[in-house]
Amino acid sequence: MTTTDIRVAFDRAAQKRRSSLFRRFLRHPGGYIPLAIFLLIVLVGVFAPLLAPMDPNFVDLAAAKAPPGPEHLLGGDSTGRDILSRLIYGTRTTLWGALITIVTALVIGVPSGVAAGYFGGAFDRIATWISDALQSIPGMIILLVVAAGSRNNFELLMATVGVFMVPGYFRIARSQTLAVRGEPYIDAARVSGLSDGRIIFRHVIKAVYPPVIIQTALTAGIAMGMQAGLQFLGIGDSNVPSWGAMMLEGFRLMLTYPLMLLWPSAALGLTIAVLAIMGSTLAELVQVRTPRVSRQSGTAAGTAAGTGAGTAAGTTAGTATPLAPATGSAQHTAEESALRVENLRVVHATPTGETEVVHGVTLDVAPGEVVGIVGESGSGKSQTVFSVLDLLPSSGRATADAIWVGGADVTRATPKQRHALLGREIGYVPQEPMSNLDPSYTIGHQLIEPLRRTHGLRKAEARERARAMLLRVGLTDPDRVMRSYPHQVSGGMAQRVLIAGAIAGKPSLLVADEPTTALDVTVQAEVLELLRELQAEYGMALLIVTHNFGVVADICDRVIVMRGGDVVETGPVDSLFASPAEEYTRELIAASLDDAEGRAELDRTGTEVTA
Incomplete structure (x- = not known):
């Protein structure tokens, strides 16, 4: 296989990897089919006034318990109201209730879960205790109390349901954040001078949102079921058409007029089923991982492309x-x-x-001194x-x-003042270069962002400086490097990009933690020679941590x-x-x-x- 073939293979792999979750979802039969059905249900709810043949509360005594026919396609209910019109308007009510529940759970659960996982400490302990307490509270009793106190206020009831859904989002967001928080590239981003908020927004949320989407699909189905259950118990305004209220009326007349129970039950069952299928499909797609590139293959690809991978850790202070x-x-x-x-x-x-x-x-x-800690x-x-x-x-x-x-x-x-020094006074070159790169972002993004955030450079200026630094560390095709993802380069190339990022901020001290541990012998010598040249060229002090004399x-x-x-x-x-x-x-x-x-x-x- 020629180097060109290797490059093409890796480019195809990168393109496949960059394919968004949504695009993969649309290519899956378990994705686009239920999504199309759900979108149709949503359109019915949104355009209910246009689609319903008549007012859902209009009473025609002649149509009481009428069978399906030309005038009433699904028949009439016990008071003569058109079942089809009430079913269409009930779609709007059901979707609106589910949306209130989801927004409430999302707004409370995800930020608190991310904050608890990222910052830990007392906030984590308190938030976890509250989440556990919510799970132990008998929700139905609270809902009945809220219904009585609010005179069956529909929005407040569904928001209360959302509060009880918070622990699900909290646990997912917290566990995903804990997993990502331990990744070296998060530490690398922090040492590069990025703020905690920026790290959370750019690196942590990227890992949190896929399982949150899955949880949302499942939560929507649960919210619809609970809403129908409350309305089936008679909680809510009877004048507002809803699937649950229709099911209650149909249940009362099940022996004499079973069609009244069939239509709302079928609508609710279909909606919950498509949401469950979408959630299951998303879970399957999220579990798919890009195979690790072997060291030898990664080397070949890196050599073929002439590129290296960069990380936010590069520009550290x-x-x-x-x-x-x-x-x-x-x-x-x-x-x-x-x-x-x-x-x-x-x-x-x-x-x-x-x-x-x-x-x-x-x-x-001392300034300009090279000190080793061994x-x-x-x-x-x-x-x-x-x-x-x-x-x-x-x-x-x-x-x-x-x-x-x-x-x-x-x-x-x-701590904030000390953090402000990162990316300015001290540069950092970590060990294990591949682990210090965020696989979700291109090398260019991971080099440019610290320069913009820490040094206030415009995007064009930051890009030009990053490009110049890549050339300085011996990467002959900087534009290709900046378009590449970490898995497309070898360890030696990645280490060079880390060094480029570290010196891009023009620090007075460069700290290198085991900079050659994960590299082969020849590459080790090249990296040491590069560090020696850069230290002399920029007049930096250099502090090297190593176990090797x-x-x-x-x-x-x-x-x-x-x-x-x-x-x-x-x-x-x-x-x-x-x-x-x-x-x-x-x-x-x-x-x-x-x-x-x-x-x-x-x-x-x-x-x-x-x-």
Whole structure:
């Protein structure tokens, strides 16, 4: 297969993936057939005054219990009113009641569910408790009380039904938000400087709305059934034509005039059935997922297209979380530091209490300096950086004696003020590039939006800057890159786009968290070389988090060794490699040298896989 064939295949896959839920729904027999029937029912309700042959409340005593005929196509009821006219007007009443219920449940349930899932904390606990309480309340008793107190006000009754439907929407919105909130691309968008509201609107709602649509189809059917049930019990205005009231009258005359019960029952049953089928079809379509692209295929596609994928995480800015000056740093004041944190401590809540994972770390990065934080998994290096970027999970809490970002003291800054630094002072390059891209949006969108929101650029200006940054990081076809989706590129290309996004905001400090972990050996070397060039070109300070001393030796001026949440050793790279003071440091260096020899052996045998 040629690279052109691969490109065409991926373009077709992308086009299929971008096909909206609605279009897929219209191509499914379980979608367009019931939808057509439901739209016909809606049109009947909307144009009831034009379609009904006579006034639904007009009484013709001669037509009492009349069988179907030319004058009364479906016959007359017990008082001589035209059944067809009342059935048509009853469609309008039923749909209006269902709409009131759905709007009430949507307006209350979805925003509260999204907020509870996204922000958590006390609001989540209180909202969840209220949702559970609503489910435990006997709804019919409340409805009877409301009917008595409001003199059978139809709109108020259906709004009350909507309140009891809120827990269904709340649970769906909350669970979907919780699932999406943990995705790396959400953290990436936050570090890029986007506000919580913007993240919710652009990234979270995208995942919430498909199951909400399904819930709406099912809720509409339930609301119609409950409305008919209330009217069947005699709750409501008898002068208002409705399917439930017609069913009540038909039930009373079932033995002598069964046709009166047939027509409204058939209309209600048909409407609920098509809604159920549409909901089932939507559920089936939403469960369909785009197959993951294998690393090898993704590499081929990325090479063929000459593109990379970008993320909102790219343009990130330094946030304020507590930290302190590092031992062995160059002699300069806090005002001259690109980043300075003093006595940083990170604590995580556990079922048995709290566990401190970072113990009083002090960190100082001078302008233009390249500093590496190295240590094994669990050493606290990533927790330290996440504290600076405000990316700790909800269970984490960071404190520090002092924080300086770009020479400015932000120790006492509010979270909003610290968040305003993101995308301006600190850029962030995360590990696992594919996970830090939102699969629902193009690369161009994910690069342009942070530039517009964080830096106030016009769309054309933001697009031009993003394009220039893609060219700078070695992507030769930036226009194609910006049209691409994340699944269309390889990991190496995606990492380059993350770097492009990170430097697009022209930060004074670039933080790279394990920037080469998910990449093949050859691509690792290319990414490190690119970071080295960009750091020198833009005069940025560079803070690299890694477990590999080979990366440190390749690019860093100074290194901080961490173990178990403490700084074990720190100093210039050359002197630390020449004469490490701690046994743990010697072990890490030895392990990295062994790994380097293994990679060299792979190079000689030619079995290495490249991206």
